Amino acid sequence: MLLAAYTLWSREIVRFYRQRSRIVGALGTPLIFWVLIGSGLGQSFQAAPGVPLQGGYLEYFFPGTLALILLFTAIFSTISIIEDRQEGFLQGVMVAPVPRMAIVLGKILGGTTLAVMQGVIFLALAPLAHVHLRDFGDLAYLVVFVSFGLTGLGFLMAWLFDSTQGFHAIMNLVLFPMWILSGALFPAAGAAGWVRAIMLVNPLTYGVTALQELLLNQATAWPSLDVCLAVVGGFAILTLVAGAILVAKKAN
Amino acid sequence: MTGPPALDISHLSYTYGDRRALDDVSLQVAPGEIFGLLGPNGGGKTTLFRIVSTLLPIQQGSVRVFGDDVASQAAAARRRMGVVFQSPALDIRLTVLENLRHHGHLYGLHGATLRDRMADVLARVRLQDRARDLVQTLSGGQRRRVEVAKAMLPNPALLVLDEPSTGLDPSARRDLGDDLRGLRDRAGTTVVLTTHLMDEAAGCDRVAILHEGRLVALGTPAALTAEVGGDIVQITTREPQALAEAVRARFAVEPRIVDGQLRIERPRAHEFVPQLVEAFPGAIDAVTFGKPTLEDVFVRHTGRRLE
Numbered sequence: 001m002l003l004a005a006y007t008l009w010s011r012e013i014v015r016f017y018r019q020r021s022r023i024v025g026a027l028g029t030p031l032i033f034w035v036l037i038g039s040g041l042g043q044s045f046q047a048a049p050g051v052p053l054q055g056g057y058l059e060y061f062f063p064g065t066l067a068l069i070l071l072f073t074a075i076f077s078t079i080s081i082i083e084d085r086q087e088g089f090l091q092g093v094m095v096a097p098v099p100r101m102a103i104v105l106g107k108i109l110g111g112t113t114l115a116v117m118q119g120v121i122f123l124a125l126a127p128l129a130h131v132h133l134r135d136f137g138d139l140a141y142l143v144v145f146v147s148f149g150l151t152g153l154g155f156l157m158a159w160l161f162d163s164t165q166g167f168h169a170i171m172n173l174v175l176f177p178m179w180i181l182s183g184a185l186f187p188a189a190g191a192a193g194w195v196r197a198i199m200l201v202n203p204l205t206y207g208v209t210a211l212q213e214l215l216l217n218q219a220t221a222w223p224s225l226d227v228c229l230a231v232v233g234g235f236a237i238l239t240l241v242a243g244a245i246l247v248a249k250k251a252n
Numbered sequence: 253m254t255g256p257p258a259l260d261i262s263h264l265s266y267t268y269g270d271r272r273a274l275d276d277v278s279l280q281v282a283p284g285e286i287f288g289l290l291g292p293n294g295g296g297k298t299t300l301f302r303i304v305s306t307l308l309p310i311q312q313g314s315v316r317v318f319g320d321d322v323a324s325q326a327a328a329a330r331r332r333m334g335v336v337f338q339s340p341a342l343d344i345r346l347t348v349l350e351n352l353r354h355h356g357h358l359y360g361l362h363g364a365t366l367r368d369r370m371a372d373v374l375a376r377v378r379l380q381d382r383a384r385d386l387v388q389t390l391s392g393g394q395r396r397r398v399e400v401a402k403a404m405l406p407n408p409a410l411l412v413l414d415e416p417s418t419g420l421d422p423s424a425r426r427d428l429g430d431d432l433r434g435l436r437d438r439a440g441t442t443v444v445l446t447t448h449l450m451d452e453a454a455g456c457d458r459v460a461i462l463h464e465g466r467l468v469a470l471g472t473p474a475a476l477t478a479e480v481g482g483d484i485v486q487i488t489t490r491e492p493q494a495l496a497e498a499v500r501a502r503f504a505v506e507p508r509i510v511d512g513q514l515r516i517e518r519p520r521a522h523e524f525v526p527q528l529v530e531a532f533p534g535a536i537d538a539v540t541f542g543k544p545t546l547e548d549v550f551v552r553h554t555g556r557r558l559e
Contacts, residue, residue: 007357018345092341095305096358097330
């Protein structure tokens with residue numbers, strides 16, 4: 001079980017580094033977003049009263065950009081599942097005598113590792129946005145489990161769709177709005193009621209809120225950091241279990 | 253042999269929605285046999301392959317691999333099987349060795365055992381010198397050999413291959429056939445392959461012919477071709493229907509019309525052909541005759557040509 005999961009994990013890593021363009025895509029796009037949106041909105045953005053933001057919108061947008069980097073990397077690493085499963089490496093994996101859970105775990109952990117590495121690279125830019133890193137334990141937990149949950153979600157979507165076109169549609173209709181409505185771009189407090197309601201049921205909101213609490217050093221009344229950490233962890237486990245069930249159902 | 257058959261398929265049926273892909277197929281493959289599933293594309297071979305390799309669930313009937321049921325004892329059945337897919341199952345961005353190593357890990361092999369097995373299977377398919385190359389730099393025939401090597405890595409008792417000669421040129425196809433026979437002779441591996449090529453099927457110990465999901469014939473190539481009465485005469489003509497009736501009236505034979513050609517099974521065709529040509533001057537454009545092949549067996553059972 002562990003050997004199988006390990007081998008699938010290591011394949012993801014090796015493949016990633018042989019496709020340099022993916023590194024640029026997953027890290028570069030959010031960076032451009034951050035600089036352009038952050039600088040463009042900078043003048044119009046007003047921090048809520050009592051929230052000290054020296055860096056302005058660039059600072060506010062920093063945790064959201066981190067979430068976007070994790071999202072992009074997670075998606076790029078799961079999209080291969082679609083082709084892989086129809087014809088390719090994954091066929092051979094499916095007929096191998098390994099527990100289905102190992103297949104899901106290896107694949108998700110691979111994507112998680114890549115997302116975490118990209119996230120760490122981005123976090124090194126924190127001083128540019130006047131963001132001070134602290135609480136490394138919670139921060140590490142968050143980056144790892146947000147990545148895990150997003151990769152797991154990507155895995156589920158990729159498994160359910162037969163074509164990469166379908167996956168792109170889902171990415172634009174579900175995953176991207178999920179990021180927009182996570183507090184990454186704007187805080188829930190100032191949004192319309194129905195938007196706030198969606199944000200409240202969006203699991204990514206809890207990841208982004210917690211990242212903001214840690215990175216921007218701002219305490220939010222609700223959800224508290226503990227609630228956020230619990231939701232993020234719970235969602236990650238949920239995607240893993242759902243993935244294993246889905247894969248087992250496919251054939252016997 | 254006293255043990256269970258290498259492959260035991262019993263009353264297997266499978267439908268995709270309304271379409272019946274397999275209809276009550278039963279057959280057994282003995283250990284050490286090279287067994288061919290012959291049929292046209294869409295005949296049900298690939299469905300059968302996918303069920304045996306555990307990629308599709310069982311709907312009706314059962315499949316056992318050396319006694320292990322592929323549905324209820326999937327892990328045990330998977331462990332006994334090496335599978336080679338029609339569409340490549342290699343990661344072309346990894347090297348040959350990396351592909352093999354991943355595969356070995358999936359089957360629980362590691363360390364020195366894995367290294368020895370990798371060297372062994374690569375030597376068998378003569379690819380030692382390409383071990384460290386990316387798969388995307390290999391030719392189609394070499395990739396197929398890597399697939400076979402990969403499937404052989406855990407030393408499975410049963411090797412199943414779906415259309416293994418797809419995309420291979422004739423010489424690569426012959427090499428593959430030699431590799432599979434060598435494997436059976438040295439390691440006693442049972443080989444089950446699907447094919448739509450009669451010469452590939454002719455190289456098997458026994459052949460099952462699948463047509464429209466049904467098993468229409470089963471036996472050694474020699475026994476199957478012996479069922480066909482004598483030689484095969486094929487006539488090219490502009491008016492097959494009229495000629496068929498005329499031939500039927502004149503000689504006591506039953507011609508078939510297949511793809512616009514007349515086919516007649518007839519012993520001692522070398523005596524029959526001159527009579528035929530003289531009896532219908534002008535109506536016959538061309539005549540060929542020869543010993544029956546598996547293609548003729550297929551035509552006899554289905555009224556159609558293989559391709």
